[in-house]
Amino acid sequence: MECKPEFQIDRKKEMMAVHDAMDVLSGKWKIYIISSICHYNKRRFSDILNDVVGISNKMLSKELKELEINKLVERTVLDTHPITVQYELTKHGKTLQTIINNLTAWGIQHRKEIIGDN
Numbered sequence: 565m566e567c568k569p570e571f572q573i574d575r576k577k578e579m580m581a582v583h584d585a586m587d588v589l590s591g592k593w594k595i596y597i598i599s600s601i602c603h604y605n606k607r608r609f610s611d612i613l614n615d616v617v618g619i620s621n622k623m624l625s626k627e628l629k630e631l632e633i634n635k636l637v638e639r640t641v642l643d644t645h646p647i648t649v650q651y652e653l654t655k656h657g658k659t660l661q662t663i664i665n666n667l668t669a670w671g672i673q674h675r676k677e678i679i680g681d682n
Contacts, residue, residue, distance in 0.1 A: 588634045593619050593627045595667070598657070601637065602664050606652045636660070 589595060593616060600615040601607050607615070613624055628651060631637040636657035642648040653660070 588636070591627065593623060594631065595664070597624070597627055597631065598636065598653070598660055599664050599668070601651055601653050601657075602661055606650050609649050609651070612651065631657075 589598075596616045596619070597612060600612050604611070609624065609628075612628075613619065613621065616624065619627075628637060628639070632639055635654055637651050638654050638657075640650045640652070642650055
């Protein structure tokens with residue numbers, strides 16, 4: 565059975581969409597950072613740093629800047645002494661909530677499947 569040309573064009577668009585999504589979310593830390601902010605709604609830099617085990621200050625800063633550029637995270641400088649920076653998901657970033665929840669549920673189930681750990 566041969567694919568119809570329309571199907572091939574649609575499939576190419578779908579694969580490009582997956583490519584775009586992976587390009588924005590790729591890397592070791594972005595999903596962890598988004599998950600941390602998703603769970604708490606608003607997070608200070610130091611809170612994210614403590615939540616995402618193993619990430620360095622420099623890497624967290626870099627990843628947050630990339631997430632800002634891609635309009636997933638909003639950075640707010642609070643008028644406190646010392647100055648506090650807070651991060652939250654943008655409206656667009658909040659559309660990832662379902663994906664984060666599904667990924668979490670899948671990870672729990674996968675762990676049970678592979679090693680029987682709860």
